[in-house]
Amino acid sequence: MACVRLQHLISNSRRISLYAYVAHSKSTPLNQSKCWSSTIAATPPETKELRSSNETVKLSKAMKAYQERAQQHDAFMFEQTKEYEIGKRHLANMMGEDPETFTQDSVDDLSGIIRELDNFSDRMVRYSVHQDKERALNVGASTWVTKEELENILLEKLKDKQYDFFIVSMNRLLDHPYSYRAKDFVMKFRKQIVSSASLEEIPKLQYTAEGAPYMAATGQRKSSLATVTLYGRGTGNFTVNSENILYFADIQDREQVIFPLQFTGMLGKVDVVADVEGGGTSGQAGAIRLAISRALRSFVDSDTVEKMRLAGLLTRDPRVRERKKPGQKGARAKYTWKKR
Incomplete structure (x- = not known):
């Protein structure tokens, strides 16, 4: 489609050049050096004599119609030339050329490139060569x-x-x-596009007295609030409120809390100590997952952090239970309507 657009620009430039040549040929006879028009016409000797005697010059209807057509032609050629110059500058900028030195030869070279691209595309279609x-x-x-x-x-x-x-x-x-x-x-x-995660400063790792790296972070989900501490050089121990992973009876909640570790490849390499309060098991699992994801940013590289952001691990889930409305059975449900 871009080739078709460029061909249209080239054809317009050639057509305008042809109009200018034809207009110049018509307006310049062999025995006349000036254009006979309403704006630059040479005054005949008879007209000069009449004007010198302060007499009114009467023009025939044919001459008036000719002058009107000449004025319209001059205005038309002025607009066409202006559009041609603008189109030539745009075409030169698209080709990466200097608009001041852009000539018809450059347009012809572009026409050859377009024909070559069209032939290439036709050959690809003919021989069923796909991308x-x-x-x-x-x-x-x-x-x-x-x-x-x-x-x-x-x-x-x-x-x-x-x-x-x-x-x-x-x-x-x-x-x-x-x-x-x-x-x-x-x-x-x-x-x-510069993501907000890349602009956010990631905290550096801290170290215990034994030299083990660790990082603490918090997470929220519904009415639950979790505080998680990740210890590097670990064996994969998972502690939730002084209990193991079996703190969550539902297997879906267990998958939620260990997903960030699986996504970053840190499962079995760090120890997790989480304290969570408020809400139910689903909200607590979501809060721990967000806290673990935030703490893992200090253990992985920037590319992995960007992947985590795209996967939604660093974004808090804003969904909460919608309250019951007065006059209704529930948040959205209505009472059964009875006519009588």
Whole structure:
């Protein structure tokens, strides 16, 4: 689709050049060096004599119609030339060329590149060669530049409509099966998203008198509050309120509390000591899970912390039980309505 857009720009530039040439040919006869129009027309000798005698010059209807057409033609050519210059600058910026030295030869070179890409795509379709999914363009955690940043890149002012069209065109380019070939061009207009987790300062490990590293953290879930301390160089012991993992009778709650350790590969390498109060077993398990995840940030690298954030381990679960409403059977349930 990007190739079609570039071909449209090139065809417009050629058409405007042809209009300018034809207009110049029509307005410059072989025996006349000036254009006969309403704005730059040379005054005939008879008209000069009449004007010198302060007499009114009467023009025929044909001459008036010709002058009106000439004015319309001049205005049309002015607008077309202006659009051509703007389009040429945009095309030069897209190609990474200098707009001041961008000539028709550069446009012809671009036409050859477009034809080559079209032939390449046709050959891929003809021989049933599909895209290698492993080479698909992955923009990662990035987003398109803002309008102000795009104006700084192009060194031109843009309208909102033009910026919206640019975003739509670039998204269509990303959807192309061979977009990975234009990775350098695409990434020039994208910027990395800085996550809040990367901006948050992670506390450093503390050490006991024996030199064992440890880290403490707190977690909340519903009305439960948990305080967890992780000890490095451990054997995988798990203590909850002075009891072992069997403190949670439900196996789902046990899986909840050990999931952060499994996710980071720290299961069996650290000892967990947790104190939790308030709420039920489900809320207590969620609070311990969040506290363990926060404490594990000091034991793992930044890439693992980012994976934990994407998995939702570092985000508190805000869900709570919804209260019963007056005049209703429950939080959402209504009483059975009876007509009589």
